[in-house]
Amino acid sequence: MTLDSYVPILFLIVLSTLFAVASIWVSSRIGPRAPTPAKLTPYESGIVPEGGIEKQRFPVKFYLVAMLFIIFDIETVFLYPWAVAYDNLKLFGLIEMGVFIAILLAAYVYVWRRGGLEWVD
Amino acid sequence: MIDWIKQLPGNVIDFIGPEIIIATAKVVLVFGVLLVTTLLVIWFERRVIADMQARVGPNRWGPFGLFQTLADGIKLFFKEDFRPAAADRWTFVIAPVMAMVPAFLAFAVVPLGDHVVIAGHRVDLVMSDLNIGILYFLAVGSLGVYGVVLAGWASGSKYPLIGSIRSTAQMISYEIALGLSLVPIALVAGSLSTVDIVAAQAGTYDNIVLFGRDLNFLEGIIPHWFIVQQWPAFLIFLVAGIAETNRAPFDLPEAETELVAGYHTEYSGIRFAMFFLGEYVHVVAISAMAATLFFGGWHGWNPAFPAAIDWLRWIVPIFWFTIKTVAFVYLFVWLRATLPRLRYDRLMWVGWKRLIPGALVWIVVTAVLNSDPEEVPTSARLWVMAVVFAILLAWVWRGDPRLTALEPWRKKEVTRGTA
Amino acid sequence: MDVAVFVAVFVLALGSSLAMLFARNAVHVALFLVAGQVALAVAFLLQGAFFVAAVQVIVYAGAIMVLFLFVIMLLGVDQREALIEPLPGQRPLAIGLGALLVLEILYASMRGLDLASASPEGSAALARLNADPGNVEALARLLFSDFLLPFEVTSVLLVAAIVGVMALARRMGGPLTASERSDRAEEVAA
Numbered sequence: 001m002t003l004d005s006y007v008p009i010l011f012l013i014v015l016s017t018l019f020a021v022a023s024i025w026v027s028s029r030i031g032p033r034a035p036t037p038a039k040l041t042p043y044e045s046g047i048v049p050e051g052g053i054e055k056q057r058f059p060v061k062f063y064l065v066a067m068l069f070i071i072f073d074i075e076t077v078f079l080y081p082w083a084v085a086y087d088n089l090k091l092f093g094l095i096e097m098g099v100f101i102a103i104l105l106a107a108y109v110y111v112w113r114r115g116g117l118e119w120v121d
Numbered sequence: 122m123i124d125w126i127k128q129l130p131g132n133v134i135d136f137i138g139p140e141i142i143i144a145t146a147k148v149v150l151v152f153g154v155l156l157v158t159t160l161l162v163i164w165f166e167r168r169v170i171a172d173m174q175a176r177v178g179p180n181r182w183g184p185f186g187l188f189q190t191l192a193d194g195i196k197l198f199f200k201e202d203f204r205p206a207a208a209d210r211w212t213f214v215i216a217p218v219m220a221m222v223p224a225f226l227a228f229a230v231v232p233l234g235d236h237v238v239i240a241g242h243r244v245d246l247v248m249s250d251l252n253i254g255i256l257y258f259l260a261v262g263s264l265g266v267y268g269v270v271l272a273g274w275a276s277g278s279k280y281p282l283i284g285s286i287r288s289t290a291q292m293i294s295y296e297i298a299l300g301l302s303l304v305p306i307a308l309v310a311g312s313l314s315t316v317d318i319v320a321a322q323a324g325t326y327d328n329i330v331l332f333g334r335d336l337n338f339l340e341g342i343i344p345h346w347f348i349v350q351q352w353p354a355f356l357i358f359l360v361a362g363i364a365e366t367n368r369a370p371f372d373l374p375e376a377e378t379e380l381v382a383g384y385h386t387e388y389s390g391i392r393f394a395m396f397f398l399g400e401y402v403h404v405v406a407i408s409a410m411a412a413t414l415f416f417g418g419w420h421g422w423n424p425a426f427p428a429a430i431d432w433l434r435w436i437v438p439i440f441w442f443t444i445k446t447v448a449f450v451y452l453f454v455w456l457r458a459t460l461p462r463l464r465y466d467r468l469m470w471v472g473w474k475r476l477i478p479g480a481l482v483w484i485v486v487t488a489v490l491n492s493d494p495e496e497v498p499t500s501a502r503l504w505v506m507a508v509v510f511a512i513l514l515a516w517v518w519r520g521d522p523r524l525t526a527l528e529p530w531r532k533k534e535v536t537r538g539t540a
Numbered sequence: 541m542d543v544a545v546f547v548a549v550f551v552l553a554l555g556s557s558l559a560m561l562f563a564r565n566a567v568h569v570a571l572f573l574v575a576g577q578v579a580l581a582v583a584f585l586l587q588g589a590f591f592v593a594a595v596q597v598i599v600y601a602g603a604i605m606v607l608f609l610f611v612i613m614l615l616g617v618d619q620r621e622a623l624i625e626p627l628p629g630q631r632p633l634a635i636g637l638g639a640l641l642v643l644e645i646l647y648a649s650m651r652g653l654d655l656a657s658a659s660p661e662g663s664a665a666l667a668r669l670n671a672d673p674g675n676v677e678a679l680a681r682l683l684f685s686d687f688l689l690p691f692e693v694t695s696v697l698l699v700a701a702i703v704g705v706m707a708l709a710r711r712m713g714g715p716l717t718a719s720e721r722s723d724r725a726e727e728v729a730a
Contacts, residue, residue, distance in 0.1 A: 026391075062290050082683075094492055212568070
C-alpha cells in the first residue's frame, strides 16, 4: 500500500514529540522551582514593563509580505508538477508555463513599481 | 545485532511484520544519530569559530572538549524552567516542540546511502522514499515557522513579539526563493523523489564539448552532479536556506544588540535548549539537502571504486554523504564567523528583489536549455541565453542604488531640509 | 489500517474544528485551524492524493494560516473580544447556509458516494489519475492539457489578488503616484 512510506514519518513525529515532552517533564522534576513576582515579569532589560503586548502595533508592511507570500507560494506549487512532467509536455508545456510566469512577472513588476517591495519609504 | 534479530521467535516478526521493525529501527537510529550530531555540531562550531578568532574554545570536557555540549545539555535539565506570568500557558509549552519537531522531520526524505541487506531484507538507507520528496521538505519547512510565531506571541513580552514578527516575515520571504530554487532540480531530474534525484546524479559527464572543441581529458572526471549545470539554483538555495535557519548573516530575529534574544528571550532551561536543538538540526538538514540535491548525495567522486569489497559498498556512500554534509555545516559556521548581520531592509531587498526574480528567470532558462532539441533549435536557445545575459549585465551595471545612495533616514532628513 | 487512519483523521479534524469553535483566544482558534488543515492533508494522503496533501500543508497550513496569525498579532487582538457583529444579518445567513450544507451532505450520502460518476469527463479524469496513484506527473499531464484554461485563468486570478493586496496596502511605503501626491497636498491645504 502506498501509505506505507508515511509510517516512518508518523513514528518520527511521535518519537520527537515524546522526546520533547519527556525532557520537559524530567526537567520540571529535577529542576528547582522558585518563582518570584520579579522573575515572572516580561524581560525588558531591567526596566519595569509598562503595558502588555496587546498594545503593540506593527507596520502593515508585514501584512503585505504575508499576502504576497501566499500568492507566490501558490505559484511555486503550480511549477512543481509542470517541472516533473516537463519532458512529456514538450514545447507546449514550455509555452504554457511561459505565459503563466510572464503574467505573474508582470504582476511582480507592478508590485515593485508601486513600491510594494520597498521596506523603507 | 543481526543474529539477535534472527533469534527472535519467528511468530513475533510475523506478527509485527519485518517492515515495521525496519521502519522503527530506521527512525530510532536516525533520531539518535541526529541528537548526537547536534551535540557534535555545536562543539564543532565553537571550536572552529574559536580557531578563527585565535582562541582555544571549549577544551575541558573530554578530548578536545568534545563533551562540552553534552555537559551544557545536562546542566540545562537542572535549570529552573519557569513560565512568565504574562505567558499564554499552553502555547508557551507547545512552541518549543513546534520549533524542534519539523527540523527533525526534514530528515525523513534524505537518502543517507544506498541500501543494505539484513537477514534477507533489502533496507534502503532512507527513512521513507516519498514520491513528493521535495514538496515534503518544503511543507515541513513551512511548518517550522509556527515555533517562532508562537514563541514570540505566547511569551507575552515585547522583545520576543518583535523578534518573532521579524523572523516570520524573513522566513516566509525566503521560503518562496527556497521553493523556486528547487523547481529546476525537479525539472532536470524529472522527479520529486530525493532517491530518484540522487540516482539521476550518478556517473560522470562524458562527451564534453565546449565551443566546438572536444575536451577529452575531462571525460570521466567531472561527476554528473546537478551543481555543474544548476549552480545558480544552488546559490539561491544556499542563501535562502541560511535565511530559513535564521543564522548569520540572517540572524536578525536573534539580534542580541537590539532584541535581547529575539523570539526565545523569555525561554529558559530545557525549553530554550529545544529552540537551540531545532536550529542546529535545521542547519544539518539544510546541509544534507544541499548535498543530496546538488552534490550527488551519497555518490562518491568515483562510483566504480567501492564495488570491490562487499561491506565497503554501503559504508563508502555513507562516508561520502557525511563528508559533504559536514562541508556545508562548516560553511555555515564559517559564514557566521565572517559576515556581519544584514540590516532588515537589505534582507528584504535580497529576498524579494534578487532571489525571487533570479529564481524565476533561472527556471525559464533551465526549461529552455532542457527542451527537446528537435522542437527548440539551438539558435533559439542561444538567443534566450543572450537575452538573459544582457538583462543580467544591465542589472549588474545599474547596481543597487541603495548601496551607493544615502542611508534612508538621512535621505529623509535631506528632503525635509530642502522642502 | 486504512480504517484506523481514517478514524484518527476524522477524530482529529472534527475535534480541532469543535475546539476551534469554542476557543476563546484568537491565536488558539488559528492553531486549532492549523491542526484541522494538517488532518485534512492526512485525509488526502489516505486517498492517494500525495501532491494535494503536500499542497494542503504548504499553502493552507504553511502560508494562509501564517497570514491569519500575523493579522491577529498585528492588530493586537486581546482576549476580550467584542461580541457585537460588525456586519448585521450574519447569523441568520450563516444558519441558512449551514442548513443548506447539511441537506446537501445528507442528499449526497443517501444517493451514495458515487459523485464522480455523475459527470462522465470527471470520472474519466479521475480514472486516469487513479491509474497511477499519487503520481504528480499524471496530475501535471491533466492540468496542462485538459484543464489548461483553468490553469491559465488561475494566473490571472493571482494577478487580481496581487493588485488587491497593493490596493489594500496603498498608503504605506513606496513612492506616491502623482495623483496621490496631489490628493495629499489638498488634504494638507484643507
